Amino acid sequence: MEQIVYLNGALVPRSQARISPFDLGFLYGYGLFETMRAYSGLIFRLGIHMERLRRSAALIGLPLEALDLGKACYDTLKANNLADGRIRLTVSIGEGEATPNPPKHPRPTALVIAASYTPPSAKTYQKGYKAVVSLIHQNSQSPLSRLKTVNYLNQLLARREAKEKGADEAILLNESGLLCEGSTNNIFLVSKGNLTTPDEESGCLPGITRQVVIELAKELGLKVAEREVRLEELLNADEAFLTSSLIELMPLTEVNGKPIGESKRGKVTERLMSAYKEAVVKETKQGA
Amino acid sequence: MEQIVYLNGALVPRSQARISPFDLGFLYGYGLFETMRAYSGLIFRLGIHMERLRRSAALIGLPLEALDLGKACYDTLKANNLADGRIRLTVSIGEGEATPNPPKHPRPTALVIAASYTPPSAKTYQKGYKAVVSLIHQNSQSPLSRLKTVNYLNQLLARREAKEKGADEAILLNESGLLCEGSTNNIFLVSKGNLTTPDEESGCLPGITRQVVIELAKELGLKVAEREVRLEELLNADEAFLTSSLIELMPLTEVNGKPIGESKRGKVTERLMSAYKEAVVKETKQGA
Numbered sequence: 001m002e003q004i005v006y007l008n009g010a011l012v013p014r015s016q017a018r019i020s021p022f023d024l025g026f027l028y029g030y031g032l033f034e035t036m037r038a039y040s041g042l043i044f045r046l047g048i049h050m051e052r053l054r055r056s057a058a059l060i061g062l063p064l065e066a067l068d069l070g071k072a073c074y075d076t077l078k079a080n081n082l083a084d085g086r087i088r089l090t091v092s093i094g095e096g097e098a099t100p101n102p103p104k105h106p107r108p109t110a111l112v113i114a115a116s117y118t119p120p121s122a123k124t125y126q127k128g129y130k131a132v133v134s135l136i137h138q139n140s141q142s143p144l145s146r147l148k149t150v151n152y153l154n155q156l157l158a159r160r161e162a163k164e165k166g167a168d169e170a171i172l173l174n175e176s177g178l179l180c181e182g183s184t185n186n187i188f189l190v191s192k193g194n195l196t197t198p199d200e201e202s203g204c205l206p207g208i209t210r211q212v213v214i215e216l217a218k219e220l221g222l223k224v225a226e227r228e229v230r231l232e233e234l235l236n237a238d239e240a241f242l243t244s245s246l247i248e249l250m251p252l253t254e255v256n257g258k259p260i261g262e263s264k265r266g267k268v269t270e271r272l273m274s275a276y277k278e279a280v281v282k283e284t285k286q287g288a
Numbered sequence: 289m290e291q292i293v294y295l296n297g298a299l300v301p302r303s304q305a306r307i308s309p310f311d312l313g314f315l316y317g318y319g320l321f322e323t324m325r326a327y328s329g330l331i332f333r334l335g336i337h338m339e340r341l342r343r344s345a346a347l348i349g350l351p352l353e354a355l356d357l358g359k360a361c362y363d364t365l366k367a368n369n370l371a372d373g374r375i376r377l378t379v380s381i382g383e384g385e386a387t388p389n390p391p392k393h394p395r396p397t398a399l400v401i402a403a404s405y406t407p408p409s410a411k412t413y414q415k416g417y418k419a420v421v422s423l424i425h426q427n428s429q430s431p432l433s434r435l436k437t438v439n440y441l442n443q444l445l446a447r448r449e450a451k452e453k454g455a456d457e458a459i460l461l462n463e464s465g466l467l468c469e470g471s472t473n474n475i476f477l478v479s480k481g482n483l484t485t486p487d488e489e490s491g492c493l494p495g496i497t498r499q500v501v502i503e504l505a506k507e508l509g510l511k512v513a514e515r516e517v518r519l520e521e522l523l524n525a526d527e528a529f530l531t532s533s534l535i536e537l538m539p540l541t542e543v544n545g546k547p548i549g550e551s552k553r554g555k556v557t558e559r560l561m562s563a564y565k566e567a568v569v570k571e572t573k574q575g576a
Binding site: 005007014017018019020021022023024026027028029030031060061066088090092097098100101104109111113115120136138139141142143144150152153154155156157159160175176183184225278 | 293302305306307308309310312313315316317318319321348350353360376378380385386388389390397399401403413419424425426427430431437438439440441443444445447448464471472475519
């Protein structure tokens, strides 16, 4: 069966989904997105994703009030007979003129793509990711660093750099050389049993999974510090891991060829990985 | 007559021009663009625009070899019965999956839009632009700062900030607080009869009009320094102006409410504005 996508209110086969090339999302990157994961028919933390999207949309002048995007996500999932998978929601300011002025009366383009998702293997979750520090830096002095915009080429190029260097992931520092984030995820350090993660002022995306992990860690009685983090702290940490809606928590066991801690998945990381899985199961049952 | 656009080899009416929303230009900003101006049927410095585009495309892994984009620009101009106007050429890596991985065998999307262009009024060119220094900073530590990518939301937000503050243009500093560029143009200072402009290391786009102005200035016997420039130098300059293919040279007479020099179009700026007009006329005649 051909993939079905949601586009501006309609569910259509992928091959028939078409937008204008005058869409300012295409011409100027004037758009936002969310990546979510569905488990047993439940889109995990959909409400928080929608909240972040609407907050970001208000900041860049993208009117989303008229759209029921949460329903669109579920409709797309169901239209593709998926109970589990990944969901990508994209909204742009819609069609305009090919000039750097937003349309006076924007009619946003909304797109939902749902697809099956194969997580990294159990072996990968056991060994963890190897990362390199990218030559590309993130810019904490742009409001965009805190928004999930489609201006994503920096991250894609950092990712390419990592692959070329034989690594799984790229870590981006900010313009001051402070730790910021992975190319498509947030980063946590474990030292003496407690967590540290770069604060939003460092220029990282306020990730939803990052937020869930902070909550779970506190429930487990761990201290969590959100603050400026130096790269050396990462290299000297006992454990480290990356977070995103798709990979959930992924151990980070090597950076620039240097082992993190004992270069294997750590105990605190394991506890949080389990806690995340449990939270998913719990919410899935409540949702059912 | 409906506007005609060039899209992937065909000239089609705007209302029929459609792309897939799976285009990674739309999903991730994986694309580049050029803005050019046509005078009396000649696209000014088309060759240099194409050279920059191809150099940038090679850097981000966008294969353009098979496309005759110069011809596409002229064809679009003619299809719209335009001798004068603006041309926007956009290329993206084309359709892919909604994941942050470029397609293995990319088939780029190429779009050319030609439209009439009304320059700012003679009065505006006489009075010059008022600018504000944006709260948004440019990032010289990303390779993207030197490429004209569709990751343009930073610039659009800086432009919005300028309009909200009653200014004509926003000036972006880089992450170190050094002068970088205008939101859609480059910046030049005139001091004691000579020119200074931020170097590429400052994170500015290597503008085509910037390059033309540097050449013309040297022909006129002016010294041109490309180097790090502090904001204070701009505020203390005798004259300043902005450059882009569309506005050509626009006097900059006020920044953050403070006059630049005598707060009017300066003599050196005037000489260069004339020299640019003359270069256009000369090349138009040669092209005819």
